[in-house]
Amino acid sequence: MALADKGMALSLRALNRIAGSDLLDRIGLRDQTEKAVYEATRNGFRAAGAAGRTFSRVSRSGKPARLPNAPRKDLFDLTPSDEQGMMRESIGEFALKRMRPAASDADSVCAAPPELLGQANDLGITMLGVPEEHGGAVEERSAVTSALITEALGRGDMGIALAALSPAAVSTAIGLWGDSGQQATYLPEFTGESVPAAALAIQEPRALFDPFVLSTTAVRKDDGFELSGIKSLVARGADSELFVVAAALDDRPALFIVEPNTKGVLVESEPAMGVRAAATANLKLDRAKLPAEALLGEADPEIYADCIRLGRIAWSALAVGTCQAVLDYVIPYVNERIAFGEPISNRQAVAFMVADIGTELEGMRLVMLRAASRVDQGLDFGREANLARRLCASRGMQIGSNGVQLLGGHGYIKEHPVERWYRDLRGAGIMEGALLV
């Protein structure tokens, strides 16, 4: 098969997997593994890995597989490729028709419906960062594609999107930075029928948290490492079957692959203001002993920095999606809500707020997309990622707040989703890691 044909076949395979309408319509076909029940209040740490699988270690030397970057284009262009457009459309439909109706309940019970997460896996979102030889389905690594998909999922619901994308962060991290043994050990599971729950744990529970100055430490031991510390807001912490954890090694941040059935790995539910459907948890590492092969990315500071930067782009994409949801929701509301004998949208005080939501949202989206497109072009993107993050923290939160304000008292009660978006959007400007594009 000619190279071009092969590329075509691969991309068709991805599309087939992602855009297949029978997948979209299928609900709850999969038997979930026994699932730990989330406790909506804290009640102490317990051993992690209740539902864990065992990854059979494959030792392999030689070069790890890497997805190539998409070829660089010169002209300014905001049109997604046909393939990206189709993925965005089908995932967008899943987000609006499946995730959105489930969002309120998922938020109250602090858990995403397992069948929804299964369907999200069926859509192939954990395969985007996985090289072809480990079962991945795309021929190029594209942060833009991930960003578009993340935005589309965020428009459905930020909490469920976080739960669904959390394993993808781990598969992308291992795809990008894993050595050949790590890739062969873990990646096939992420492209199979039953994708493991997994989480990328960077955040720590303290004010002014800086992901480049970690309290969690890794100490070198003869046969590996010993990790100690507490990670916070770890998505699906209780039922995750694999973690990638950030810890300071020789006073510099590094990434480690942690299997939850390791002794000294404990979880405690950590319900938060928002993104509750992701069943966030504290992850406690109490002198957890890891093998030498656990170190991901050779403790390269640039790799760690990229991990943080890619996470910020992903959170910005989620925030853009949620802000779009706010705009979509308030427009019909203010047009239909009557006060003083006419729609409240006839008043400038209301209409201008809607105009500003639209304007700021457009700015956020473009800044986020530029950061992602620079990743794909092999350009530096740390600055752009942080600018996207700043906008989400300031303008994104403002949109969340104005979404509630426009509905007045109705915005404050749970009959409308805007109060949830208000809570979720506060998180998007704070969270480090957890997601990658």
Place this chain on the structure above:
Amino acid sequence: MTINLETPKKFKVLSEQAHTVAQEVLRPISRHYDRAEHAYPKELDMLASLIDGMNESGSTLGAGASGVKSSASTETQNRNGSNMSSAIGVMETCWGDVGLVLSMPRQGLGNAAIAAVANEEQLLRYEGSWAAMAITEPESGSDSASIRTTAILDGDEYVLNGEKIYVTAGERAELVVVWATLDPKQGRAAIKSFVVERSNPGMILDRLEHKLGIRASDTAAFRLENCRVPKEDLLGTPEIDMKRSFAGVMKTFDNTRPLVAAMAVGVAQASLDRTRELLTEAGIEVDYDRPAHSQPAAAAALLELESDLEAARLMMMEAAWMADNSKPNSLHASMSKAKAGRVGVDISLRCVELCGSLGYDESELLEKWARDAKILDIFEGTQQIQQLIIARLLLKKTSADLR
């Protein structure tokens, strides 16, 4: 098709040339013409000839934007054309001095109106002229549909009567595009634009304004007293078409608003660049990887300002890109103008604050940029007019519903 938000390589030379012009020609005379309000910046004559040469390639460095027009191309291929190159050129030159850019011969806002609505014969006839734009009246500002200047056909000429204010480059330009109504009773559809020779004896210069900023740019007030204009100088069609006419005149703005956004981005970028240098001297450096909150307040402020500037710049690029690709861009043109207008003011004022007395006194240009920036949130549609336009489009409201 690949999503790419970098400035294309093909505009790199233009961008660098414009930046060099700003640095070497405009900056050195910037303070002088800010103080000497109403003095003619003669240095611009040579520069304008240079820019005329560049214009032949379809780009412009001036405010006037002869290069901006709706592309009639039906190609499906992605285009980065003259709307984008003009926006980039304007942004870079305004990094030098926005007041001087507004005074650039043959680059008036009237040139943009001519480019947008003139027919082929008119385009040829006015080519190479410097055209100002006269819309605002003492009793009609943002509400441009309510202008009172009348144009009555008398034989082969229209006779114009009324008063026009805030005419940028009105004293220096060779032509003035004047908005007037053929019949005040017929509302906005009857509003037409007329090209009036500056030497026309019926157009009498009343005064030049003294302003907060852009003092290098002359702002004229005129009286039109039985000002006779050949009927061939009516731009577009003389018919009063209830559906299309006013929309046609307003269409000019879809093309020029991204340029005003570009001006605001240029001024804000100038403020931010200089502030960064002064803060570096004061020991403050931004670390782009670390969270804003774990850095000094001044560094966090720079990050915040830079993020808004990045958004404004990309929105300007988007609006220009849409125009280049014949995508309807009224919404995005107004959004880019709204965002750039307000962050231009916020950023330049915040930079003055961050730099303290260096920002506030006349040893630096920071205080000037903060004064200049304010006009960019006012002319070509104020912030509030942009919000109205955006809101009407998003909410699908008529101007009767949302006033």
